[in-house]
Amino acid sequence: MKNFLLAIAVFAVGFSLKAQTTTAPDAAKKDVLVVKEAVYDFGKIPQGKPVYHNFSITNSSTTPLVLENVQASCGCTTPEWSRExxxxxASAIIKVGYNAAAAGYFDKPITITYAGGMVKQLDIKGxxxxxxxxxxxxxxxxxxxxxxxL
Known part of the structure; x- marks a missing residue:
């Protein structure tokens, strides 16, 4: 009986150790996109005058990196980026424009999707x-x- 209980205890400990060392596939992925600045504050801007900011990004991997999508949270914010x-x-630029049509404070997120589903967020405000x-x-x-x- 002692041997049976000892075998069950060893099995349980081994099983729990194995479960702790298993990593999820997403955790194993290394973040390869480096953003120089994730937030840009325009400060005070006049109504009716569009403003733009260039976000610098760098590929820190050893393989080429494609930005799958760059999407703003609303139509007043327009991101532009190279599909190459x-x-x-190497570094690249994501140009983000904001149409200052509505008065007041704004805080707009821009979501970058890359490397098979990894996500990073930029933010503009003012x-x-x-x-x-x-x-x-x-x-x-x-x-x-x-x-x-005269």
Whole structure:
């Protein structure tokens, strides 16, 4: 009986050790995409003026890397990128544009899909301000200068 219990205990310990050393396929994948900056703050920008920022990315693997997709969270944000493979050790640019149509704070994620389903996120943010309505107040100095040039 002792031998039987000892055999069960050894089997249970061996089985639990084997379960702990098994890695999931995703955990074994090495992240090969290096992003120089993951977040860019535009600060305050005027309403109605589109803004752009270039995110620099680098392929840290030993094989060419293809960006499968770069997708923004809404239609006001437009990413542009090359569909060509990025050579090992080489860098590329993802140009992200934001259409500043709506006033107020914005924080927009951009999702990069690469290397068979790996994902990385970029982020742009800032505040869109609205110019005051109506024309600028009259400036007596400008009127004076206009009369001098006659």
């Amino acid at each position: 493979p990025i050579k090992p050790g 505040t869109v301000w609205t110019a005051p309505e109506g024309s600028a107040p009259a400036n007596a100095s400008v009127d004076f200068l206009k009369k001098q040039n």
